[in-house]
Every structure is written in C-alpha cells, then in structure tokens.
Amino acid sequence: MAAIVDTRLYDILGVSPNASDSDLRKAFRRLAKECHPDKNPNATAAEKFKELNFAYEVLSNPEKREIYNRLGEKGLREGGGSSNMEDIFSHIFGGSSLFGGFLSGGMHSRGGSSSRRRRGEDMVHPLKVSLEDLYNGKVTKLQLSKNVICSGCKGIGGKAGSVQPCATCKGRGYRIVVQQVVPGMVQQMKSVCHICRGEGEIINERDRCKQCEGKKVVKEVKILEVHVDKGMQQGQKITFRGEGDQAPDMEPGDIILVLQEKEHEMFRRNGNDLHMTKRVGLCEALCGVCFALNHLDGRQILVTSPAGKVIYPGCTQGVCGEGMPTYRNPFEKGDLYIKFDIEFPENNWIDAERIQELEQLLPARPDIEHPVGEYEDVDLHDLDTTKGGGAGARREAYDDGSDDEGGHQHGQGVQCTQQ
The missing domain is CATH 2.60.260.20 (Urease metallochaperone UreE, N-terminal domain)
Known part of the structure; x- marks a missing residue:
C-alpha cells in the first residue's frame, strides 16, 4: 500500500486506512442514514453529508484512493486543476x-x-x-x-x-494587395504570403x-x-x-x-425515473400481476400486485426506489413506472357452456332497455377499415336475402375493430 500522507477522509468515515471496500460501504451507509439532510434539515448536517459523499467516492475508487494515499487532498486538487473544495468535488464526480x-x-x-x-x-x-x-x-x-x-x-x-522573419510579409504571414474595382476605385485585400505560406517565418x-x-x-x-x-x-x-x-x-x-x-430496448429515462411498458394477460389484470424483471445492474426483481387489484388497460403503477441513481449521491434513486397493456384472449377461447359460468364470476351486466315497437336487430362483424363506405357498403350490411319468423330483418352489422 502507498504511504498515507493524509487521513482526513478516512476519519470522516471512521475507518482505518487499511479498510476494505466492504468496510467502507458499511460505514458510509450507517453514517449516511444518521446525517442525511432529510432527517437533519440544517446547514451543518448538509455540509457533513456532502463531505461524507466526497470521502466515500474518493476512497471507493481504486485509482482516486491511490492518488489520495500518496498525495492527499492537495494531490487531488492539483490533478484536477482545482483550487477549493467545491472544485475538488466537481473534479471527482463530474470532471472526469x-x-x-x-x-x-x-x-x-x-x-x-x-x-x-x-x-x-x-x-x-x-x-x-x-x-x-x-x-x-x-x-x-x-x-x-x-x-x-x-x-x-x-x-x-x-x-x-x-528561423528568420519573412522579409516579404514582415513576419505577418500575409500581404496587403491593392486591387482596382472600377476605374478610379481600389480596395485593399489580405493575401497569404506565397514566400512563407502564411507562417511569417523562413527556415x-x-x-x-x-x-x-x-x-x-x-x-x-x-x-x-x-x-x-x-x-x-x-x-x-x-x-x-x-x-x-x-x-x-x-x-x-x-x-x-x-x-x-x-x-434502450426496455427502459426510457426521465430525469432520475425509469419508465417501461409491460404487456399482461386478462387473467393477470383481473387476478393480480406477478412477473420477473432484469434490472440495469443485473439484479432480478419480482414485481407483484395484490390479488384482486384490477390492472386497467393503459394504467401506470410504480415501484419506489428502482429508478436511476442520483448524480453525486448514488444511494438515492428515482422510481420505476410501469405502464400496463392488457392482452385480451382470441375469439371463441372458451366453450359456450362455460361462458355462463364465467359470467357468474364477473360483475353483472347492465340492464338493457329494449326499443318500443318495431326495431331492427343487427350483429357485429369485422370490416375492412381501409375501404370507403357508400351505398355498396350500406347495401352489404343488410343484404342477406332472408327474414326471420318474427318479421325482424337480420343482416350484417358493424364491428368495432380492436386497436
């Protein structure tokens, strides 16, 4: 280990110069909780917290720690061209x-x-x-x-x-050239000296x-x-x-x-917050979400929501403290926001007999008030939204060539295309 010429940063963390990375990390976390400005809203605590961050960032970096051990804080200042503590802080964290x-x-x-x-x-x-x-x-x-x-x-x-000054341009690298514009009118222009090629010197x-x-x-x-x-x-x-x-x-x-x-293929950053979109099935949306997520540091986190909490299409839920680290204070992190996209099942995914069982479990249908008197009964179908409407399209909607026994006319109707 290099000779220690300055121990002030070790004293701030309360560790010895031989402390391991694990010892530094434990000491920093313990002291950061004690003097965090949120718990101690005063100038003294804020300054102490700032010095604590500075000490940890220097000592947790092998190269910066080696410089500090050999040259002390003066060496850090001279290496970054800084003249005060604020400049050192900028050099260590933001001046790389x-x-x-x-x-x-x-x-x-x-x-x-x-x-x-x-x-x-x-x-x-x-x-x-x-x-x-x-x-x-x-x-x-x-x-x-x-x-x-x-x-x-x-x-x-x-x-x-x-090396001698160019005699032609007198060491200026250019000559003044007088050029006639029109009869009786001239202008002066600078021209690169062709002798010294603009260098002003001859060798x-x-x-x-x-x-x-x-x-x-x-x-x-x-x-x-x-x-x-x-x-x-x-x-x-x-x-x-x-x-x-x-x-x-x-x-x-x-x-x-x-x-x-x-x-990034999954995350989008907004300040210190991360945003992502997650596609889940209808069962998960109704009965509770649970999925694994690979984070940016390689960790796997399990994201869950309580059973019975409905996830609506397009809704956004959040995970606290799983966003980006804060610059110069990496233990403070933003949040992770997850926007949910619901994937509905395909048509006819369930037998007709079981539909009634499913309907008993779901919230009740709204009461339907049928029209009074004669009315037309139409069905929903898929339509090609790229084609225009008009008389032909309207005729196809009703032209099936048959009437039911009750005198109500049936035909093709309009389908709301799923987006």
Whole structure:
C-alpha cells in the first residue's frame, strides 16, 4: 500500500486506512442514514453529508484512493486543476473525461483568449453511452491522437538562429494587395504570403528540424482514463482541460465530450425515473400481476400486485426506489413506472357452456332497455377499415336475402375493430 500522507477522509468515515471496500460501504451507509439532510434539515448536517459523499467516492475508487494515499487532498486538487473544495468535488464526480482516437473528426468551437497567450481551439464531440453505463458507472481507457510541441527543436522548427522573419510579409504571414474595382476605385485585400505560406517565418531547408520537418509539432498518441459516474445524464459534459492540440506560444484548448444516451430496448429515462411498458394477460389484470424483471445492474426483481387489484388497460403503477441513481449521491434513486397493456384472449377461447359460468364470476351486466315497437336487430362483424363506405357498403350490411319468423330483418352489422 502507498504511504498515507493524509487521513482526513478516512476519519470522516471512521475507518482505518487499511479498510476494505466492504468496510467502507458499511460505514458510509450507517453514517449516511444518521446525517442525511432529510432527517437533519440544517446547514451543518448538509455540509457533513456532502463531505461524507466526497470521502466515500474518493476512497471507493481504486485509482482516486491511490492518488489520495500518496498525495492527499492537495494531490487531488492539483490533478484536477482545482483550487477549493467545491472544485475538488466537481473534479471527482463530474470532471472526469473521455477520449478516443475517433475525436479527430469531431466538431470544433473556438476557445476564448487569455490575457497572456492565445488559446487553442476546444474540441467538442458526442460520446454514446448505454443506459447501463449511466446506471452502474463506467471506467475505461481510450486513445487520443493530438499535436504536441516537438521535443527535438522545442517548437522552433529548426536549429537555433535558423528561423528568420519573412522579409516579404514582415513576419505577418500575409500581404496587403491593392486591387482596382472600377476605374478610379481600389480596395485593399489580405493575401497569404506565397514566400512563407502564411507562417511569417523562413527556415532554410537544410536547417529544418528532422523530427518535425519544420512544423514545430508532432503527433502523439496518449491513453487517457475515462470516468462516467453513476447518474450522469444526456447532454452532460465531460472535460479534459488543456488536452487539446499544442502549438508554440499558444495555450492548449480542452477536449469536451457530450454524453448521448443510447436508446434502450426496455427502459426510457426521465430525469432520475425509469419508465417501461409491460404487456399482461386478462387473467393477470383481473387476478393480480406477478412477473420477473432484469434490472440495469443485473439484479432480478419480482414485481407483484395484490390479488384482486384490477390492472386497467393503459394504467401506470410504480415501484419506489428502482429508478436511476442520483448524480453525486448514488444511494438515492428515482422510481420505476410501469405502464400496463392488457392482452385480451382470441375469439371463441372458451366453450359456450362455460361462458355462463364465467359470467357468474364477473360483475353483472347492465340492464338493457329494449326499443318500443318495431326495431331492427343487427350483429357485429369485422370490416375492412381501409375501404370507403357508400351505398355498396350500406347495401352489404343488410343484404342477406332472408327474414326471420318474427318479421325482424337480420343482416350484417358493424364491428368495432380492436386497436
């Protein structure tokens, strides 16, 4: 184990530096229940709860714990470029970054300028992540190819003293060209210097750096560690500061990845809540639902409703605490909402004799008030809803060529097509 230079985070959790992952987890859960802001609505409890989360997130992560053991909180701050506790918290939970060789084709946005040096361009690129990654968290290593200052010439481009300002453009990289627009009217235009090709400097071919060929930068492949924290959301940004392309006399820009959540085959996310649709049979809808569900972390949960509680078509029921983890507070989770779709049986699924038995078990039919006087008796049938109506359709509805003994005319009627 690395030498421990700072034990404050261990003291917050009340464990020793040799504590196992299981000991850390037990200590965090116990203390989180005691000082949760819902139970202690005061500023002191909220601050303690925040530090408790910070300590657990650092010590439960092997890489962050190793950095803390060697360098303490100062090492965490310097590693993330932070200068206060709030910045550390952001770095540990939300300032992780992702890269890949695929970033070279990403979108670009111009970075701002500092008072001392120009700033390079930021590179912004979408990063696709699955719902499982956002639920469980993910750590991976990706490859980045970028420009770095040439170590052979230190970014000069050639031997010391061999680089001279271009005499044609006076080191500006462009020339002012006067062009006549119409007789008696001219305009000035900037044109790239053809001598130095816009670089503003001239280097003799024999004096150019052999390593970068006078370009001052070379390509370098770097492997960077990526942290997608639990509870991160669509559109959230992950930034590596100063990891953009390097150039002489210029501050490197940032690499910014924007999370894009992949569509899931079962769940749909809304904030910290999860939504899904479940198709159940008529028996389950009337007599009680019971089904197994594979969750995003691999757990199997058994979802049940009490016998006798009717599930209506399109109704939504909820399971508390089975939604997405909260960002920076993963032990707090949203809810799972299940919308039910009822699957009715096929036609003639039961014998005529048993229909009366079934009817005795179901709620009673409403009383039917028959029309007074003569009336027409029609039956329901399936119709092709893609065909138009009209005289032909109306004629077919009644044209069966027969009358019953009571003088009531029978024929084809209208069927409500099941959606």
